[in-house]
Amino acid sequence: MAIIDNKGQIQIGAHTTAANNLTIDSSLNNGTFQIYTGNLGSALTTVANVSATGSVLIPGGVSYTTASSGTGTATKFIQTTYEEGTWVPNGTGITSGYTSATGTYTKIGRLVFVTGSISGTSMGVTATATFSTNLPFASTTTATGSFLTGGAGASGVCYTGTGSSINTQAAIAATSAIYFSATYATTY
Numbered sequence: 001m002a003i004i005d006n007k008g009q010i011q012i013g014a015h016t017t018a019a020n021n022l023t024i025d026s027s028l029n030n031g032t033f034q035i036y037t038g039n040l041g042s043a044l045t046t047v048a049n050v051s052a053t054g055s056v057l058i059p060g061g062v063s064y065t066t067a068s069s070g071t072g073t074a075t076k077f078i079q080t081t082y083e084e085g086t087w088v089p090n091g092t093g094i095t096s097g098y099t100s101a102t103g104t105y106t107k108i109g110r111l112v113f114v115t116g117s118i119s120g121t122s123m124g125v126t127a128t129a130t131f132s133t134n135l136p137f138a139s140t141t142t143a144t145g146s147f148l149t150g151g152a153g154a155s156g157v158c159y160t161g162t163g164s165s166i167n168t169q170a171a172i173a174a175t176s177a178i179y180f181s182a183t184y185a186t187t188y
Helices: none
Strands: 002-004 010-012 022-025 031-035 045-050 084-087 100-107 109-124 130-132 141-148 153-161 167-168 173-187
Touching: 109 130, 109 167, 153 173, 167 173
Parallel strands: none
Antiparallel strands: 002 010, 010 022, 022 031, 031 045, 084 100, 100 109, 109 173, 130 167, 141 153, 141 173, 153 167
């Protein structure tokens, strides 16, 4: 059974239990429609918002419980965050010649994937020095990544400690560019 109220809200189901009814509301006059659970005329719980441009907001996250063959609990299968962006590594630990830096990141749940480059002239980095102290999200564990330099093409391992820094395990001789990437865990 479906009910349409005077605002154009559609309620599907005629159950006395509010959680068993689905309500679709397109009365926001901005091209957005919202999907709720609950009874019309009482408190509704937002399940999803769909904007006029097609963006979907699901406040409780996306659950993958039916796709899993693992033994975890349902909360471990819910993705609540996804974000992409840019950040500027601050070049802390570069001994000289640092002129610019760029970086990108992708955060999916608790995992953060960062890439970055630091450019300059005759830059050098001492062993266990820090490339940057401003990761886009604080690391909750030690994780490893890699780096490559321009010019001589040296490469090696970089790592994050707990906090917001990314470091090198070996000294880097004079170079014009350092490219690096790392994956680490953060909080939700």
